[in-house]
Amino acid sequence: MSNIKIKSKNLNVYYGQKQALFDVNLDINEKEVTALIGPSGCGKSTFIRCINRMNDVIDICKVEGNIEIDGIEVNDKELDVVSLRERVGMVFQKPNPFPKSIYDNISYGPKIHGKGETKSELDEIVEKSLRKAALWEEVKDRLDEPGTGLSGGQQQRLCIARAISVNPEVILMDEPCSALDPIATAKIEELIDELKKTYTIVIVTHSMAQAVRVSQKTGFFHLGKVIEVGKTEKIFKNPDNKMTQDYITGRFG
Amino acid sequence: MSNEHTVKSYEEELQFLVDSVIKMGSLTESQMVDSMDAVIKVDKDSIDKIIKSDEEINKFRSKIDSQIMTLLVKRAPMAIDLRETISSLKISQDLERIGDLSKSNAKKVKPLPLDLPEELLANLKRLGELVIKQLNDVLDSYVNKNYDKAKEVWEKDEQVDDLTYIAMESVIDFLSKDKKNLDFSTHLIFATKNLERAGDHITNIAETICYLIKGEYLKGSRPKGKVIQE
Ligand SMILES: Nc1ncnc2c1ncn2[C@@H]1O[C@H](COP(=O)(O)OP(=O)(O)OP(=O)(O)O)[C@@H](O)[C@H]1O
Ligand SMILES: [Mg+2]
Numbered sequence: 209m210s211n212i213k214i215k216s217k218n219l220n221v222y223y224g225q226k227q228a229l230f231d232v233n234l235d236i237n238e239k240e241v242t243a244l245i246g247p248s249g250c251g252k253s254t255f256i257r258c259i260n261r262m263n264d265v266i267d268i269c270k271v272e273g274n275i276e277i278d279g280i281e282v283n284d285k286e287l288d289v290v291s292l293r294e295r296v297g298m299v300f301q302k303p304n305p306f307p308k309s310i311y312d313n314i315s316y317g318p319k320i321h322g323k324g325e326t327k328s329e330l331d332e333i334v335e336k337s338l339r340k341a342a343l344w345e346e347v348k349d350r351l352d353e354p355g356t357g358l359s360g361g362q363q364q365r366l367c368i369a370r371a372i373s374v375n376p377e378v379i380l381m382d383e384p385c386s387a388l389d390p391i392a393t394a395k396i397e398e399l400i401d402e403l404k405k406t407y408t409i410v411i412v413t414h415s416m417a418q419a420v421r422v423s424q425k426t427g428f429f430h431l432g433k434v435i436e437v438g439k440t441e442k443i444f445k446n447p448d449n450k451m452t453q454d455y456i457t458g459r460f461g
Numbered sequence: 462m463s464n465e466h467t468v469k470s471y472e473e474e475l476q477f478l479v480d481s482v483i484k485m486g487s488l489t490e491s492q493m494v495d496s497m498d499a500v501i502k503v504d505k506d507s508i509d510k511i512i513k514s515d516e517e518i519n520k521f522r523s524k525i526d527s528q529i530m531t532l533l534v535k536r537a538p539m540a541i542d543l544r545e546t547i548s549s550l551k552i553s554q555d556l557e558r559i560g561d562l563s564k565s566n567a568k569k570v571k572p573l574p575l576d577l578p579e580e581l582l583a584n585l586k587r588l589g590e591l592v593i594k595q596l597n598d599v600l601d602s603y604v605n606k607n608y609d610k611a612k613e614v615w616e617k618d619e620q621v622d623d624l625t626y627i628a629m630e631s632v633i634d635f636l637s638k639d640k641k642n643l644d645f646s647t648h649l650i651f652a653t654k655n656l657e658r659a660g661d662h663i664t665n666i667a668e669t670i671c672y673l674i675k676g677e678y679l680k681g682s683r684p685k686g687k688v689i690q691e
Contacts, residue, residue: 446676
């Protein structure tokens with residue numbers, strides 16, 4: 209059995225009057241990929257944003273209940289959010305490199321988290337992160353060019369490199385491939401497979417086939433509730449819940 | 462199937478696939494009835510027709526294959542749809558093999574003498590009737606997605622094994638009475654064995670249907686009756 213890295217207990221989230229998550233209980237295993245699926249607006253993004261407290265920046269958003277990482281409560285007001293985000297990196301649907309050089313995109317995080325003191329330390333982190341993100345060979349000769357000049361798939365791998373540059377424990381990915389072509393998607397998926405040896409990964413995806421390819425565990429959300437969680441194989445071959453089945457087979461009204 | 466697919470053409474494609482398997486099944490069943498009839502009545506005139514119908518069955522099989530491939534790439538079916546698709550592939554394979562066995566039995570009629578003693582064929586006839594009933598039941602359970610019925614077929618294969626044993630014995634008995642019976646007795650032994658094999662394919666189909674319906678394989682090993690030494 210794998211260790212539980214992240215545990216959510218009776219998590220309820222509200223945007224003003226509107227409740228977006230209802231008593232979400234979900235365990236995320238360490239060094240595994242957990243896929244979250246479900247129709248648009250069911251609360252997947254809301255849920256993963258709870259894991260690194262990205263919802264803090266949304267004024268009307270109120271989070272109740274617990275999210276623990278390694279048994280430590282994330283919602284604790286005393287908790288240092290900056291160090292939390294260092295431990296929990298995030299990759300978004302649309303690649304969003306800073307309007308800076310490829311090098312700066314990667315070195316920025318380690319710098320502010322005090323991870324690279326000297327130029328050579330930073331050089332090393334930049335190279336290692338880009339290699340891990342399978343981008344090094346493509347950009348090693350143009351590190352001072354703007355990150356925004358890369359192709360979409362390269363930009364997304366740059367964002368993944370940026371996320372891993374601070375050596376996090378968890379990487380959250382919110383539809384990381386939705387803007388990518390099949391080849392760029394395949395590269396990211398292969399990368400995810402490699403990254404799960406080191407990191408715990410939570411990925412939101414609208415592609416059922418992608419969930420099957422990359423994840424070991426899958427959670428199905430509907431209208432803010434977790435309907436079914438289980439081994440990915442089980443969910444896609446023989447789910448227990450009829451709603452899950454209807455959704456993954458394209459029978460949702 | 463539960464709700465309808467959001468995409469109507471997907472629904473239709475799946476239904477079309479299932480319908481093809483059902484049609485192939487009923488073709489296989491009537492071929493087996495004809496083939497059994499030919500053996501019991503030593504009716505040499507119907508051999509050609511049975512061989513012809515086997516070609517028909519094989520054609521169905523390749524048609525189903527191509528439907529499945531299109532469906533897989535086009536729809537990437539999941540859960541019940543995936544099981545439905547894969548089941549149709551497996552069932553059509555077993556049906557094709559059953560068709561081959563019926564054809565093989567029809568061919569065995571050619572060298573048989575017309576004056577075979579009735580008691581020699583009685584047990585073979587019983588075996589044939591049982592296998593035909595099994596095939597009919599298993600196809601029925603497929604059409605109606607009836608788990609219990611499929612499981613019943615699966616369990617009843619034991620009886621097919623037992624009857625095979627008895628039918629074999631009566632042929633061997635007859636053979637031992639007069640060595641000049643050797644020629645056509647071996648044909649009858651093969652025909653008996655073919656029916657037993659058809660029974661095994663029917664059991665495969667029953668297993669497939671159970672998996673299709675519940676998403677889990679039948680537990681335990683297959684029920685086994687008396688087994689003839691190969
Ligand atoms: N900033 C916000 N302000 C108000 N309501 C919000 C906000 N973000 C999300 N919501 C609402 O919360 C619910 C859950 O949204 P969320 O973005 O988590 O869904 P999702 O599952 O990620 O959907 P999608 O697949 O479309 O990305 C929706 O009803 C949405 O309208
Ligand atoms: Mg979202």
